[in-house]
Amino acid sequence: MPYLDVSNVSVRQGRKEILGNVGFQAGRGEIVSLIGPSGSGKTTMLRALIGLQGAQSGTVTVDGRWIDLSAPNAAASLRHKAAIVFQNFGLFDHMSVLRNLTLAPTLVHKRPGDEAEKEARTLLKRLGIEDKAKLSPRELSGGQKQRVAIARALMQRPALLLLDEPTSALDPARVREVGHLMQDLAAEGMTIIQVSHAMQAVRSLSSRIILLQEGRVIHAADSADAATPDHPIARFMNSQDAQDNMA
Amino acid sequence: MVFSVYDIALFEHAVLHTAILSLAGGLLGVAGGIALTAMRLSTVRWLPGLGLVGAAYVQIMRRIPFIVTLYGLFFLAGALGADIGAMGVAIGAIGLIASAYLSEIILGGIRTVGPEQFDSALALDLPVWARWRHVVLPQAMRAILPPAIGYLVLFIKDTALASQIGVVELSQAGVILSSRGLPATPVFIVVLSLYFALSYPLTRLSRALEKRLALS
Amino acid sequence: MSGLDFHPVMLKLPFLLGGVGTTMLLAGISFALGLLLAVVLVIMRVDGRGPVKRLSVIYGTALTNTPQLSQIFALFYSLPLFGMTVSPFISVLTGMALNAAAYLAEILATGLRTVPHAYHDAALTLGMNRFQIWTRVLLPHAGRAMYPALSNHFQIMILGSSMASIFGVEDLTGRAYDIGTSSFRIVEVMSVTAGLYIILSFVLGGLLALLHHLVERRV
Numbered sequence: 001m002p003y004l005d006v007s008n009v010s011v012r013q014g015r016k017e018i019l020g021n022v023g024f025q026a027g028r029g030e031i032v033s034l035i036g037p038s039g040s041g042k043t044t045m046l047r048a049l050i051g052l053q054g055a056q057s058g059t060v061t062v063d064g065r066w067i068d069l070s071a072p073n074a075a076a077s078l079r080h081k082a083a084i085v086f087q088n089f090g091l092f093d094h095m096s097v098l099r100n101l102t103l104a105p106t107l108v109h110k111r112p113g114d115e116a117e118k119e120a121r122t123l124l125k126r127l128g129i130e131d132k133a134k135l136s137p138r139e140l141s142g143g144q145k146q147r148v149a150i151a152r153a154l155m156q157r158p159a160l161l162l163l164d165e166p167t168s169a170l171d172p173a174r175v176r177e178v179g180h181l182m183q184d185l186a187a188e189g190m191t192i193i194q195v196s197h198a199m200q201a202v203r204s205l206s207s208r209i210i211l212l213q214e215g216r217v218i219h220a221a222d223s224a225d226a227a228t229p230d231h232p233i234a235r236f237m238n239s240q241d242a243q244d245n246m247a
Numbered sequence: 248m249v250f251s252v253y254d255i256a257l258f259e260h261a262v263l264h265t266a267i268l269s270l271a272g273g274l275l276g277v278a279g280g281i282a283l284t285a286m287r288l289s290t291v292r293w294l295p296g297l298g299l300v301g302a303a304y305v306q307i308m309r310r311i312p313f314i315v316t317l318y319g320l321f322f323l324a325g326a327l328g329a330d331i332g333a334m335g336v337a338i339g340a341i342g343l344i345a346s347a348y349l350s351e352i353i354l355g356g357i358r359t360v361g362p363e364q365f366d367s368a369l370a371l372d373l374p375v376w377a378r379w380r381h382v383v384l385p386q387a388m389r390a391i392l393p394p395a396i397g398y399l400v401l402f403i404k405d406t407a408l409a410s411q412i413g414v415v416e417l418s419q420a421g422v423i424l425s426s427r428g429l430p431a432t433p434v435f436i437v438v439l440s441l442y443f444a445l446s447y448p449l450t451r452l453s454r455a456l457e458k459r460l461a462l463s
Numbered sequence: 464m465s466g467l468d469f470h471p472v473m474l475k476l477p478f479l480l481g482g483v484g485t486t487m488l489l490a491g492i493s494f495a496l497g498l499l500l501a502v503v504l505v506i507m508r509v510d511g512r513g514p515v516k517r518l519s520v521i522y523g524t525a526l527t528n529t530p531q532l533s534q535i536f537a538l539f540y541s542l543p544l545f546g547m548t549v550s551p552f553i554s555v556l557t558g559m560a561l562n563a564a565a566y567l568a569e570i571l572a573t574g575l576r577t578v579p580h581a582y583h584d585a586a587l588t589l590g591m592n593r594f595q596i597w598t599r600v601l602l603p604h605a606g607r608a609m610y611p612a613l614s615n616h617f618q619i620m621i622l623g624s625s626m627a628s629i630f631g632v633e634d635l636t637g638r639a640y641d642i643g644t645s646s647f648r649i650v651e652v653m654s655v656t657a658g659l660y661i662i663l664s665f666v667l668g669g670l671l672a673l674l675h676h677l678v679e680r681r682v
Contacts, residue, residue, distance in 0.1 A: 050370050079372035090367035094385045103381060104371035156371070310664035311657040312625035315636055318643070319653035326650060404530035411629060418533045425540040432544065435537035439529045446528040 001061070003028040004160060004191050009058030009069060011044055011215075018044050019055070019215045026208055031182060031192045033202045035237070036212035042195045045212070046162050049193065050084045051075025062191075063159040082160040083153035087168055089145045091137040097124070097148050098133040101155050116155070123151040127181070143174035150181070161185065163194040167201050179205055199237045199244070209233050250437075254424060261420035262441055264334070268406040268416060269445070271338045273399050276345020283350035284357070301350070308347035314408050316340050321412045337409035341402055348398055356391030357383060393457035400446045400453070407442075417441055471646035472655050479642060479656065482635035483663060489624045489634060493556050494617050497563025504568035506597060509575060519568070526565035532626050534558050539630060551630035563620060570612045574605030607678075614671040618664060625660075635659060 007023035019041045026032045034042040047053035049060065051074060058069035060078065067077045092100050101120035105111045111119075124130045127147040129140075137145055146169070153161060166182070167175045179201055186192055186207075196202050202209065209226045211219040211233050219232050226233040250258075286301035308316075317340045324336050331339070360383050368378040410419035421438035425431045472479070507519035526534065535558035542549055549557075578601055586596045606613070628637035639656040643649035 052366055052369055075369075076372065079370065084370045086363055086366065086370075088363055090363040090370075092364065092367070092382055092386075095381075103377075104373055107377050107381070108372050108374070152371075307661060310622070310661045312622040312636060312660060314625045314628065315639070315653050315657050315660065318640065319650055319657065322643075322649040322653070400528065404532075407530035407532040408626065410532075418530060418536060421533065421536055422540075425536075430544070431537070431540035435533070435541065438533055439525070439537065442529040442533060443525065447524070450524075450528055 002026060003030075003063065004032075004193075005059075005061040006049070007059055009045065009048060009055055011041070011048060011053060011055050017215055019048070022058075022212070022215070022217050024208070024210045024217065024220055026191055026193070028191055029186045029189045030207040031186050031194065031205050032208045032210060033206040034193065034195045034210050034212060035197065035199075035202060035233075035240075036218075039214070040212040041215040042212050043164060044215075046084070046164055046193065046195050049078060049160070049162055050082050051078040052084075079156075081158060082162055083156040083158035084162040084164065085146070085149045085153050085166065087165040089137075089149040089169075091145055091148055091152070093136060093138050096134050096136060097129070097140070100137065100148060101152050104152075105155050120151070120155060123154055124148075127151055142169050143171075143177065146170065146174075146178065147181075150178075154185075159191065161190050161192045163192065163196075165196055165198075166194055167196065167198045175201060197240065197244075199240050203227070203237065211236055250429075254429070257415075257420050257423065258417075258437065258441070261415055261417045262445075264409075264414055264416040265403065265406050265442075266445065268334070268337055268341065268409055268414070269399070269403045272341025272345060272406070273402050275338060275342025276349050276402070277395075279342055279346025280349025280353055283346050284353045287350065287354065288357075305347045305350050308344050309351075311344075313340070313344060313405050314411060316344060317408055317412055333409070333413040336412060337406070337414050341405060344405075345398070345402060348401075349395060352394045352398065353387070353391055355394075356387040356389070359390040360386045389460040392460065393453045396449055396453040396456065400449050403442065403446050403449075467651055468648060469651045469655070471648050472642060472652045475642045475646075476655075479635070479638050479652070479659070482633060482638035483659065485627075485632065485634040485637075486621060486624050486663075489552070489556060489559065489627055489632070490617065490620045493559035493563055493624075494620055496556075496560035498567050498613075500560065500564035501567035501571055502602065504564060505571045505575065508568065508572060510593070523565045523568055526562055527569065531558065531562045531623060532629070534562055535626065535630070551632050552627070555624075555627040555630055555632055559620065559624065563616070566616055567613065570609050570616065571602075571605050573612070574609035575601060577608045578604045610675055614675070617671070618667060621663065621667065622660065 002025040004026040005023075006025070009019055009022040010017065011019040022041070022045055024032065034045060036042050044053055048055050048058070048069065055069040055074075060067045060069060062081050065077070065081060067074055067081075069078075091097075092103070095103070098117065098120055101123070102113070102116040105116040105119075106113055121130060121133060124133055127150065129144055129147050129151075132140060132144060132148070137148060140148065146166070163182075166178055170178065175198070182192055182194075182205055194202075194205075203223070206223045208220070208222055210217060219226075221231065221233055225231060226237075228234060283301045283304060286297045287305075289297045317337065320340045320343075321333070321336045324331060324339075364382055364386065365378070368382040373382070406416055407418040409416050410422070415423075417438055421435050424434045504519045504522060507515050508523075511519065535555055538558050538561075539551070539554045542554065582600050582604065583596065586600045591599065624634055625636035627634045628640055631637065633641075635656060639652050640649075643652040646652070
């Protein structure tokens, strides 16, 4: 039984099918990349995995826990197991970095305040931003904000870490940094799912690549296979590279 | 000295009434505004009409002159036998109208909070009350507080109309003293100055808050 | 006094509707006059030196932090002392115009802040004099930018005109009060009157939006 098994996810809005029968698997500590042209539904899939998008059908099995996406309490169950880092981070400006991290653990999981704070500081230290603990997110750079957002997600102690376009808001040096971070986390056993259109990063980081188009999985492969020149995924990624270079 | 001891007593009495009308009406308006906003945002399945009722209420109340509401309410209260006095009616009327305006201000403020904030709060599995208390409202306050205080200044001006249903407030004091034979100009200079003393600090506060709370 | 009876109100409906005309006249004329004075005030504020500027600011601050009703009372009771006997209608009109000028000046000032510096500079380099810059560049731009705020204030003045009834003016509210006191059906007449104001508000809103649309298209 794979650590993560997503199957038969479908999302409709009115008569429009946004996702149809989407499924994929991943082992523990793997980095899965969802790629595809815009409108392919990859962000919707990510949002469905954290309960921000309702689904008409689908099941997620993660770390032994089976969740029916169409059930009314799916969102709560998902949020117990997964945590997300948004493209624009979604940090709470009106509170300190530290409070951003301890808010949910103390309020939702009822962890004692000083314990949560210690854990938060340890995480911030690991990410190299311990000195920013008492600052407001407004005073941080893009890369620093992302690290806060990642720390906040890690405070949830998730089995699954979801990243929405983790490299889009960063400059090249930071892109490499966050790539290293992702690899470190994966090595420690974190299963990561990212939506990305940065093909370079996708190539170097992923153990599995899922190609979506118009709401369906067109191809899914291990990164080694996907790298062979004639593989459809490789061809898609090359065309994306060309597009990005022209832009 | 133009004013006798009795005149000054009348002014004191009147200012007090104006202040009470403004504050009580204002508080009622805040409570009503919050309730209306909750109604308009509600997604409760077993009361689908709530949002519409709230929206309709706001649309209607903002298009009726305050004095018409005041007269209507006063005589309605009389007809129903409600024993709340002119002050009570005036406070009620101010509250009813203020609710509509404040609801608009509150909703406007909430709308300034980006959807990603809501998303983050949801993704962190924060319960409804925590989402509002810790994430949405603190940020919405930045856009709510300055216009809300500015609106308080408006209440104070509306209280002048309460004179028409018998409340002896500041405007009425001016009319009374002028009718008694005191020279109108000094009387009204005092009246207007007193209103100014009540309103201007709030106007300044509203502007100061706007600057302080504005996002960089 | 049991149960509502709209019959006496309905009988007098034509009389009531006649009040709408007075209301519109009152609001319309005072808005126009107020706007003219507002232009003067805002020029004083922006282009004026020391005392002139201060005078405009004091005027604006004083009239926006005191109730319109009190201002009209002040006029109503003070004017006779200066030998002027004016009708209630004129008193209210004057009071409303003076009050409107303060608010409209504030709105225009905000509008002026949206005029890009480049416009002003361009006008100067084209050799325009002060008057021309104001009338051909600054005011039109400010007016257009603040059209929503200006028309919103007009709607506010329609509602505010109801206080004319206190001085005996036969506007919509004044006539409503007459009908009410003579028929003892005040709740009913006020409900109908409220309805009329609501309808008027929507109709005016539509007309003002239409006007905006038409003017914008001609540019």
